[in-house]
Amino acid sequence: MQLAANIAVLAAIYALISCGYVLIYRVSRVLSLAHGELMMLGAYGLAATASLFAGQPLVAVAVSAALALLVGVLVYALLMRRMTGESVLAAVLTTIALGILLRGAMVLAFGTQTRYPLRELGWANASIALGESARISAAGLVLVLGTAAVYAALFVFLRSTRWGIRMRAAGQNPLLAAQRGIRLHGVYALAWGLATFTGGMAGMLIACDAGIEATMVTIGLKAFPAALVGGLDSLLGALLGSLIIAGAEVLLISYVSPLLSDVVPFFVLLAMLVVRPWGLFGTREELDRV
Amino acid sequence: MSPPRASGHFRTRYEADLAWVETRTQKAWLAILAVGLIVFPLVAGAFLLDLANQVLLVSVGAVALMLLTGFAGQISLGHAGLLAAGAFTTGILFKEFGSPFWVTLPASAAVGAVIGLVFGLPSLRLRGLYLAVSTLALHFLVIHAGQEYETRRGHSTGVVIDPPSIAGWSLQDPRAWYFVLLAASIATVLFSLNLLRSKTGRAWRAIHGREGVAAALGIDVTWAKLSAFVVSCTITSVAGCLFAYYRGFVSAEAFSLFLTIQYVATVIIGGIGSILGALLGTVFVVLFPYAIEALMSALGFADRLSSLIFAINHAAFGLAMIAFLLFEPQGLVGIWRRVQAWFLLWPFKQRPLGK
Numbered sequence: 001m002q003l004a005a006n007i008a009v010l011a012a013i014y015a016l017i018s019c020g021y022v023l024i025y026r027v028s029r030v031l032s033l034a035h036g037e038l039m040m041l042g043a044y045g046l047a048a049t050a051s052l053f054a055g056q057p058l059v060a061v062a063v064s065a066a067l068a069l070l071v072g073v074l075v076y077a078l079l080m081r082r083m084t085g086e087s088v089l090a091a092v093l094t095t096i097a098l099g100i101l102l103r104g105a106m107v108l109a110f111g112t113q114t115r116y117p118l119r120e121l122g123w124a125n126a127s128i129a130l131g132e133s134a135r136i137s138a139a140g141l142v143l144v145l146g147t148a149a150v151y152a153a154l155f156v157f158l159r160s161t162r163w164g165i166r167m168r169a170a171g172q173n174p175l176l177a178a179q180r181g182i183r184l185h186g187v188y189a190l191a192w193g194l195a196t197f198t199g200g201m202a203g204m205l206i207a208c209d210a211g212i213e214a215t216m217v218t219i220g221l222k223a224f225p226a227a228l229v230g231g232l233d234s235l236l237g238a239l240l241g242s243l244i245i246a247g248a249e250v251l252l253i254s255y256v257s258p259l260l261s262d263v264v265p266f267f268v269l270l271a272m273l274v275v276r277p278w279g280l281f282g283t284r285e286e287l288d289r290v
Numbered sequence: 291m292s293p294p295r296a297s298g299h300f301r302t303r304y305e306a307d308l309a310w311v312e313t314r315t316q317k318a319w320l321a322i323l324a325v326g327l328i329v330f331p332l333v334a335g336a337f338l339l340d341l342a343n344q345v346l347l348v349s350v351g352a353v354a355l356m357l358l359t360g361f362a363g364q365i366s367l368g369h370a371g372l373l374a375a376g377a378f379t380t381g382i383l384f385k386e387f388g389s390p391f392w393v394t395l396p397a398s399a400a401v402g403a404v405i406g407l408v409f410g411l412p413s414l415r416l417r418g419l420y421l422a423v424s425t426l427a428l429h430f431l432v433i434h435a436g437q438e439y440e441t442r443r444g445h446s447t448g449v450v451i452d453p454p455s456i457a458g459w460s461l462q463d464p465r466a467w468y469f470v471l472l473a474a475s476i477a478t479v480l481f482s483l484n485l486l487r488s489k490t491g492r493a494w495r496a497i498h499g500r501e502g503v504a505a506a507l508g509i510d511v512t513w514a515k516l517s518a519f520v521v522s523c524t525i526t527s528v529a530g531c532l533f534a535y536y537r538g539f540v541s542a543e544a545f546s547l548f549l550t551i552q553y554v555a556t557v558i559i560g561g562i563g564s565i566l567g568a569l570l571g572t573v574f575v576v577l578f579p580y581a582i583e584a585l586m587s588a589l590g591f592a593d594r595l596s597s598l599i600f601a602i603n604h605a606a607f608g609l610a611m612i613a614f615l616l617f618e619p620q621g622l623v624g625i626w627r628r629v630q631a632w633f634l635l636w637p638f639k640q641r642p643l644g645k
Contacts, residue, residue, distance in 0.1 A: 093615060097609075103604055108601045228423060270427045
């Protein structure tokens with residue numbers, strides 16, 4: 001039962017981060033490898049607003065969420081906008097370089113000590129009992145519920161709202177969408193904003209659970225196989241991929257060896273690439289694009 | 291593409307077409323370069339010598355990556371994994387069997403070839419992004435294998451290796467290392483230039499351009515892709531072996547994703563599709579942190595920010611990469627060619643059409 005709780009929390013983390021990967025890829029066909037660093041930026045943002053709005057934790061959370069959205073839009077407007085149309089390698093390397101820049105800048109701005117935003121917010125991370133044998137932390141529970149809420153909201157957004165349909169159209173055929181009158185730059189900026197928002201949320205919740213450390217970026221990198229296993233342009237696939245990878249990781253850590261934790265997502269990824277490179281629910285034609 | 295020339299140059303024999311250096315100017319520059327390279331360690335101080343050694347060491351791996359990504363067009367994000375493979379082979383053979391360098395060097399090359407084959411297999415089905423991701427995944431597997439060895443054998447901080455020795459004389463002096471690394475670097479460059487002129491090199495350029503057309507022309511695409519991976523990874527593995535001996539120390543933490551990104555940066559910043567680009571990119575990437583440090587002390591920040599030097603390096607490196615990707619897609623080689631053209635064509639700016 002405890003294993004199930006652990007798997008649920010880890011899967012929620014991976015799902016929340018990989019929906020960022022999927023959103024950006026689906027809409028603009030760019031693979032953003034800076035997501036781990038953007039996630040950490042969200043966590044640091046929470047720590048900053050927590051100390052800024054000391055005594056008003058809800059305001060701090062709302063402000064840092066809004067900031068994450070803004071940062072995503074800015075990243076697109078200032079950087080990724082110029083890389084549209086360039087080769088795959090150039091766009092991916094730009095995001096990698098952005099990640100490196102952000103990591104250096106974060107150490108410069110916030111120092112290297114571990115920070116605990118939850119304490120600065122003034123809330124406690126209670127341990128909640130599930131049944132007789134399992135416990136889950138409050139932050140973990142919020143993670144699971146929050147991920148479900150985010151995914152439900154995204155499904156509704158993409159399916160029924162105007163901007164959501166525009167995003168799907170731009171993802172399917174940018175040229176036709178542009179000729180139809182859809183503002184591609186606006187759609188891409190919105191995608192980046194939403195992706196950074198969800199990534200920032202994941203970062204904030206992980207920071208509430210475990211504090212902000214440099215190892216947070218590796219979690220972002222490990223969520224990437226989850227997005228790929230499910231299919232890089234499918235939200236449902238990201239959810240399923242996260243469950244598979246989180247399940248494999250927790251089970252193998254518990255029963256085989258704790259050292260495997262960093263490698264298991266990539267094992268699963270390799271297996272998937274050999275068998276079905278476009279993932280469980282991805283569209284097949286992506287494979288042949290160079 | 292032939293380099294711009296100040297005056298007309300006409301070949302009168304077939305051998306001249308195949309020659310590496312033809313004109314007297316080229317031969318003169320080559321002689322000056324050779325003299326400079328040989329005299330350098332005798333006049334340079336210890337710090338400059340160390341810098342030169344680092345540049346030469348990185349250049350071997352950078353040229354290998356340029357062959358794979360720049361010429362054959364196979365994106366590989368697993369470079370640090372190959373370096374780790376070579377370094378760990380050396381470390382394991384030394385620690386377990388006490389092997390001398392004339393055993394570990396070929397062993398590293400063999401291990402590199404085998405791992406290169408494994409890295410190359412996904413390229414037969416995948417392209418571009420997915421290929422990069424598969425090489426990334428394989429990189430993590432190799433690093434994990436290295437970490438497993440370290441923990442199982444109790445060398446959790448890393449494996450210490452003695453410097454290579456022949457008949458009692460061990461290679462420790464930086465000047466001796468300079469000549470060894472210079473020889474390795476020159477060998478790699480000459481080998482690569484020759485390989486690119488051969489049938490294999492042409493096959494690589496063909497699959498980089500248009501894979502379908504290459505296949506239609508009768509080029510064996512499978513063989514071209516696999517040979518690109520195997521050759522590049524063998525050279526990189528040998529570079530890893532040299533790494534291990536030069537540092538005297540092998541540990542899995544040294545082979546992070548950031549190391550791969552630095553090597554990819556040498557290729558991108560140098561300019562894709564040019565061996566000279568790999569060398570220029572190497573010089574840039576290796577000297578960049580030192581330049582930042584010098585800039586900081588010149589600006590007077592050195593004492594206040596010395597604890598943050600690593601973060602500043604990181605941020606500046608990211609910024610430099612972004613600047614090159616946005617504003618200078620042809621890299622340092624593009625700048626070099628523009629400067630060359632400016633000098634050779636003055637007072638004209640453009641080359642005449644058709645030349």
